[in-house]
Amino acid sequence: MIMETCRDKAKIRVRIAKSSDLDDIYELDMQTFAMPWSKEALSYDILENDNAFVIVAEYEGEFAGYADIWTVLDEADLNSIAVRVDFRRKGIGDAIMLAMTEILSANGVATINLEVRVSNMPAIKLYKKYGFNECGVRPGYYLDNGEDALIMKRETGGYA
């Protein structure tokens, strides 16, 4: 599937990931997360997994962020979203979330689920902005420090 979304005003371009994005995504994942995914897992989602969407954002042509999403029937899981530290607070997270909801909606997805660390205020605020609601807690979900996960869900029509 090829789908591209251009947001000229903000110099941000959002598109589906390709094989040449793998190193950038892997490096960002390693820098961002305490429990990063393996290169093999990321590669599988970019190249082979028919139930995955990997979205890349560029800022003025430079790799700036990504999101990895899995779908099962009419539900999706947002596995990860990350923006490079030097590109944060420029609207790239916004652009990725907008592209994700557009792509998933076009593919018949009605519900998006995610887990987020209870301490991760920037991400929780981003998710709430795009219509995700808190719907539970998984105690001790994150193995690196035993932190709880907040479970959030977005039903179609949740973004006003």
Ligand SMILES: CC(C)(COP(=O)(O)OP(=O)(O)OC[C@H]1O[C@@H](n2cnc3c(N)ncnc32)[C@H](O)[C@@H]1OP(=O)(O)O)[C@@H](O)C(=O)NCCC(=O)NCCS
């Ligand atoms: C969460 C993250 C993706 C946001 O990306 P970003 O490009 O900086 O976000 P944007 O500039 O598009 O901001 C969009 C919204 O996110 C929220 N937000 C982003 N950064 C924030 C911060 N530091 N404090 C509070 N809210 C924040 C706000 O709601 C913001 O909307 P607003 O500007 O209207 O207030 C980025 O901080 C990141 O990569 N964090 C590390 C990875 C991570 O924690 N991912 C989530 C778990 S998988």
